[in-house]
Amino acid sequence: MWTYQAPVADMLHLLTRVLDAPASWAAQPALADLDADTAAEVLAQAGRFAGEVLAPTNAAGDQQGCTWSPAGVTTPPGFRAAYRAFVDGGWPALACSSDAGGQGLPQVLNMALFEMLAAANHGWTMYPGLLHGAYEVVLHHGTPELKALYLDQLVSGEALGTMCLTEPQAGSDLGLVRTQATVVAGEAANGVPVQVSGSKIFISGGDHDLTVNIVHLVLCRLAGAPAGTKGLSLALVPKLRPDGARNTVVCDGIEHKMGIHGSATCQMRFDAADGWLIGEPHRGLAAMFLMMNAARLHVAMQGVGHLEAATQNAWRYANERLQMRAAVRPADAVAAPGPDPIAWHPAMRRTLWTLQARTDGCRAIAYWCALLLDEAEHHPDAARRATAAGHVAILTPVAKSLFTELGHRSADEALQVWGGYGYVRDYGIEQTVRDSRIAMVYEGTNEIQAIDLVQRKLLDDGGARARALMADLAAEAAACRSRPALQPFADALAQQLALWEQALQALQAGRSADAEHPLRVADDVLAGVGHALLAWAWARIARTAVQAPQPAVPGARSADQWLQSATFGLQWLLPQAQVHWQRATQPGLALPFLAA
Amino acid sequence: MWTYQAPVADMLHLLTRVLDAPASWAAQPALADLDADTAAEVLAQAGRFAGEVLAPTNAAGDQQGCTWSPAGVTTPPGFRAAYRAFVDGGWPALACSSDAGGQGLPQVLNMALFEMLAAANHGWTMYPGLLHGAYEVVLHHGTPELKALYLDQLVSGEALGTMCLTEPQAGSDLGLVRTQATVVAGEAANGVPVQVSGSKIFISGGDHDLTVNIVHLVLCRLAGAPAGTKGLSLALVPKLRPDGARNTVVCDGIEHKMGIHGSATCQMRFDAADGWLIGEPHRGLAAMFLMMNAARLHVAMQGVGHLEAATQNAWRYANERLQMRAAVRPADAVAAPGPDPIAWHPAMRRTLWTLQARTDGCRAIAYWCALLLDEAEHHPDAARRATAAGHVAILTPVAKSLFTELGHRSADEALQVWGGYGYVRDYGIEQTVRDSRIAMVYEGTNEIQAIDLVQRKLLDDGGARARALMADLAAEAAACRSRPALQPFADALAQQLALWEQALQALQAGRSADAEHPLRVADDVLAGVGHALLAWAWARIARTAVQAPQPAVPGARSADQWLQSATFGLQWLLPQAQVHWQRATQPGLALPFLAA
Incomplete structure (x- = not known):
């Protein structure tokens, strides 16, 4: 009953219309050959692999799992065939440098690929998940002889x-x-x-x-x-x-x-x-961090993948399942007798919009972060590279924690849509709940990410990187001011940035008197920054919807639907930020030690 | 590694010191024989059964599960023996009337029993979980002949x-x-x-x-x-x-x-x-509701049980597991070299206090609700019975939803304490996460509970029952005013009640113009009421700690520890309510239909 169909048109809309990736690529000689059509073709092929080859192996992977013997591990049925197809499709090489035999495509396409893979079969995706990181470590730290031995093998997926x-x-x-x-x-x-x-x-x-x-x-x-x-x-x-x-x-x-x-x-x-x-x-951790940072962004994409899988499956089931008459029916509904689709009931609509707005917001942030990762590597302007790297430094722990938490929590909330069926294995959503849970733990728990954000990324440089990022986010608020319909988005984003600045100052002020203060509220700071980024993403999605750039991506949702999702995020989800910012700016909030 | 030890002393403290159950029992002739010592003995025996007999079967129940054949279902190893011990202990008869061969003990002790059972082994507890409800249906709706056939069998557990x-x-x-x-x-x-x-x-x-x-x-x-x-x-x-x-x-x-x-x-x-x-x-649903209401409170107790199991296991593990030096160590800590218990790290302390404050707050509400259930049945004063029944009508859907959501979410948050070990079967917490999930679904999903609360319990009688309950809760705020240390609790509770009253008026006003409004915000109203009840519970726990009634329950936590938990709830958890109340009072918040 569980299926996954990659939302390629929506992904392309975000990438090429909302984030204007082609302009970014054109400015980078290493990526200048890439255009929107090529990106569309890559994503379409990736979507077919994920939806048609990989997703059908997901349930068997869960139910049969891996088996161990002293001779080694056997993967579940279908996993080997899917991996052969992955290698034959050249997917391991996607973002590897063409000098190393790769396809030289940008990280953003690799991230979108791994979002789809994780959504289709998270367990399987763990195997190629570290391939690119290992490639980077060998490429940057290996001797020529080690590269000759292993780089080709990694790039080809051998x-x-x-x-x-x-x-x-x-x-x-x-x-x-x-x-x-x-x-x-x-x-x-x-x-x-x-x-x-x-x-x-x-x-x-x-x-x-x-x-x-x-x-x-x-x-x-x-x-x-x-x-x-x-x-x-x-x-x-x-x-x-x-x-x-x-x-x-x-x-x-x-x-x-x-x-x-x-x-x-x-x-x-x-x-x-x-x-x-x-x-x-003795410098192993520095070398390993190259791999861990890539891994953290991959984990962030797993969160986006689970969000998408939960959203599209919940949406489909809610449209099919008939229970009770709705208090109000859609204006254009055929007045059939009997029970209505549960998608018409307010409690379910609320859940479905929550999932959709989170998916759209997180995906926009994720692709932006990946575009910045490419700019940090390839942009000809050193200042642009440095700024992009600074943004990525902040975005990485936030994306890892925010997306994995929302991915898991959204799958968990989506289960309610199925009621009792959701708790039963056959419907698949409970597997998404279980699979998505690990992403909050590995590659640095979400609590560790929050500490990394607050101490290393926000405080250690006196807030310079944070303020550079905030300035770029503020530009979106300014852009929204030009249209009356977008004022609420502009106001909300500006308010989030003001609260972020306040929190930054409170952290800086509190730190000297009370070394533990930033640690006590780190989770809230991360959640606050996460909501500020969501406010930015919803504003940008809404502005794109209002401006309606042409041509529209064929098959993507209508401008109205994007605007509804962004508006729901703004009205229903963003208010949660105030609780986090409030705690983040309260240095005196006590957190006693527990008596043993 | 997972264990469960019933916190009998803490349960007794809540029951007999915080809620003063013996005074309630003394006022009810049917329960006047019951005193605090008898209750203590019942809970101690129940705790031994849950901890020593039932909890050891929990992991096998999960890992081996039930098996089906055309001849019927076989339960996991140990389940039959545990059930025999349960019957031999007379537990099925605990709250059945002594006229019907039961022990005639109050519902509150039965609820505490089922909290322990669910914490020790939720799967097993499903079998006797509906016994009391079936007993009530047969008792109240069966012919004398049907009672003769089945009542004894149910009371005895045969x-x-x-x-x-x-x-x-x-x-x-x-x-x-x-x-x-x-x-x-x-x-x-x-x-x-x-x-x-x-x-x-x-x-x-x-x-x-x-x-x-x-x-x-x-x-x-x-x-x-x-x-x-x-x-x-x-x-x-x-x-x-x-x-x-x-x-x-x-x-x-x-x-x-x-x-x-x-x-x-x-x-x-x-x-x-x-x-x-x-x-x-054609009146089957009315008869069944007798069973469903009992079942809903049992499910609420499952939430409390999972909260407790998650809390005590997380606490123990966090004290044992050593990782990294803490930024600040407890004042009385032995200055050992090497890594510190993770319980000293702020991120973990925050999680552990969150679990503890929720457990204490939910348990206090749960036991109060059960005491009211007994008063609604047994109190000699008809007005008291009616008021108690009105309170229970509101508390039931809130307890079912709030406790099951916090039970599951807390188990899920607790998993982070174990890091990667939490995701592995051997440590047991992931079983608690999976087991606790069903309670949000069955006996009416939590969304259905919210609709029941808003439509049938808050609006259908013009708010009369709600205001009666609020008046009783307000008495606690007034009691807290007498001690300076309790002012923050008094203020917070009074504020919650004011917000509840505002929301009630907004719902009443909005309903005529927009029939769907109460349904759109039902989840928030329930969460708001839930937080108001938590504010009451933490106030009451704090006031008891400050007043320190003597003699203290032997083995219960110290007054300081109760106060720390209640204070944490007040400062860190209660602010979440504002987001819910804010949405609950916004009639205009749009929730469009989804395009198919």
């Missing part, structure tokens, strides 16, 4: 990558990592050869049957390294040694999880496994 | 009861029920004999191996009955006929669900099954 960080005692606190790396004598052409020993847990795709080789990027500690995060190094440890023999990397078991059963979450044992240091000794 | 309402096309809309009842000639000593034919779905405990007989209460339609809910009758259909032969009631299968795997959710087929009408023809 090998997949993992990120081996967590250990039983080291979760949010990576400073506690114990895995050891010992430098060994011998052939050193590929970089410093090491033997890696230790146990890692929660390793997504640590073993599987989709590819023959797997490239593990392992956070570890050289003998004599300092304690804490400043003593961490990064090693590349392949499942198969370059001579084709099995390395001493063993998957000892997989976790039984709440969701994403199709993803093998592995307990990995490295037993003097052969590998090479990648990047400088 | 038989269990079901509530057969839902059909595939009839969920929230019971007017669409099609199951037919045909009056048959013959021996009519037990009431009007009927044969019942039709299919029912989502029947909790429709079949199982805990008891030999099962008493089904089936909503059905006599030949020639009017369409809609006014043509529904109620039939009692036993699994075994009085002669011991199998009736033609068949369980055709069980659902695969998100959670409560230990509860058999049955597809039932009645094939000209023998039964008797219970209550008047």
Whole structure:
């Protein structure tokens, strides 16, 4: 009953009409060949893969899950075939540089691709999910010899990558990592050869049957390294040694999880496994962050994907299910006797609009962030690159937390639309609830993202990046002032930015007297900034609807429908921000320690 | 790793110190024999059963679930033994009248019992969950002969009861029920004999191996009955006929669900099954409501149970798990090197206090509602009975929705405390998240509760019951005025009541011009009323802490700890109410129909 059809036309509308991506691409020589038609074709093909090839494997992935044996992990039925089709379609190479054999397309298209993949089958998507991050680490930190060995394999999808960080005692606190790396004598052409020993847990795709080789990027500690995060190094440890023999990397078991059963979450044992240091000794975390930042944005896209999947399935079911007469029927309704579609009942309309407005708002922010990521890399103007990078630094933790929370919570709220059927496996929405839950946890819990936002992104530079971002957001409020119909959007956005500025000042003022204050209200600051961004997104969507740029994207929703969604967001959802800003600006709010 | 220990001392503190239940019991002749010591002993025994007998079966119930075969349903390992112990302990009879062989104890103790059972093993608790409701229906609507046949069996727990309402096309809309009842000639000593034919779905405990007989209460339609809910009758259909032969009631299968795997959710087929009408023809829904109201309060208690289970497990884990140095340590902390308990980190403290304040607030409201239920039945003063019944009418939908939403959401938020471990089956919290989800759906979805509250409970009598309840709540604000330390509680409660009154007037005013207005904002009205009740509960808990009645309940939390929890609720959680009240008083807030 659960289906996923990629909303390609709506995605294109946001990308090319609301955000005017073609103008951004035209300004960047590396992307100047790309136009709206090519982007449309890429998204259409991606949508077909996600909807026709991948989505049909989603239920089996959940119900049969992965199986483990000492020989390794077997993925659920259909996963291997879907992965072959993914590789044959050239999708792993989408955003890899053409110098490295990739297609050289921008991150924004890769993000849209991964939104669709996660929506279609989150569990499966975990396998290629770290591929691009691993590619970036090898590209930027590998020796020429290591690149020759592994870059092609990653770009083509012949090998997949993992990120081996967590250990039983080291979760949010990576400073506690114990895995050891010992430098060994011998052939050193590929970089410093090491033997890696230790146990890692929660390793997504640590073993599987989709590819023959797997490239593990392992956070570890050289003998004599300092304690804490400043003593961490990064090693590349392949499942198969370059001579084709099995390395001493063993998957000892997989976790039984709440969701994403199709993803093998592995307990990995490295037993003097052969590998090479990648990047400088003791600077492993810096190299790994390249991968973690990409991973955080991928996780953010999972949130958008779950939002979309919940929204389109709830909408369809609510139109089909007939229960009770509605108190008021739509003006153009055929006056049939008997019960009405539940989509006409106010409680359900409210839920459906909530889902739609969140989906539209989050997707607009997400694509904007991805466009900025491309500008930060490719824009010819160094100042533009720096500003874009500053925006991305703030947007990344917000997008990760906001989208994953709204993705999960929206799926959970959507379940109500099905009533009792929603709780039953056959209807699929409960799987979306379970699958979406992990995104709030991994790649840094949402609480860790909030601390990152407040301390590193808002306070550490005195608020400079935040104010640069606010200035760009304020431009949208100014643009909205030109049309009377858009005044409420302009006012709301301006108010959000004023509250953000107030909170920033309160945090700066409170911090010196009370070191814990920013930490106590970090979740609220993130939620407040998230709502400010949503206010910006709804304003921009509404302005585009009012201005109605031509030609319209064929098949996209009408301007009226976009405006209704944005207006609902403004009127029904944005008021929630006031609770968060209010707490964020109250330094005195006590949070006692708990008696044990 | 997941455990449940009933917080008996805290429950007693709320019951006997905060709510002064013994004074209420003393005023009611039917309960005048009951004192605080007896109540303490009952709760202590119930706590031992829940913690020592039932909780250890919880994980197996989830992981092995029920199995179905054409011969019937087999419950998970340990379920039968736990049920035998439950019957041997006399628990089914707890709140049944002593005339009917019960223990004649008040509903409030039964509610506390079912809170513990649901916390310990929600799936198992579904089986005895409808027993008391079935007992009430048979007691009040059965002929003497039917009572002779079934009342003893229900009171003793020899038989269990079901509530057969839902059909595939009839969920929230019971007017669409099609199951037919045909009056048959013959021996009519037990009431009007009927044969019942039709299919029912989502029947909790429709079949199982805990008891030999099962008493089904089936909503059905006599030949020639009017369409809609006014043509529904109620039939009692036993699994075994009085002669011991199998009736033609068949369980055709069980659902695969998100959670409560230990509860058999049955597809039932009645094939000209023998039964008797219970209550008047076409008045079945009225008779069934006796059962549904009891069921709604039981579901509310499930919410409280999940809140408690999430809170105590999260608290324990947060004290054990060491990650990172805290920015600030407790004043009395031993200055150990290395990482600190995550319970010291502000983000986790905030989550833990959120859980604790919700648990305390919801439990206080729940027990107050149960005390009122007893007063509505037993108080010698008719005016007191009427007032109590009016309060219960409003509290029931609010308690059902508020507690189940907070129960589920709190479990979901608690999962973050475990990080990645929270997503893994072995730690148990993800089971609590899945199990708790159903309570927002069944016995009337939370949206249906909100409509019931707004239309039937707040508006249909012109607000009379609401204002009577508000007046009683206002007395608590007045009591808090006598102590300076309690002023913030008095102010906050008074403000909530003022906002409630404003919303009531806005609803009354808006309704005539716009019939849909109360439906559009029903969820907000319910959330607003819920927060007003929480403000009352936290005020009352705080006042009790400040007044420190002696003797304190041995083993209960200290007065300081109760005050900290109530203060946290007041400062951090209550501000959320303003968003709900604001929407509830905005008649113009548009909610367009969705284009198909």
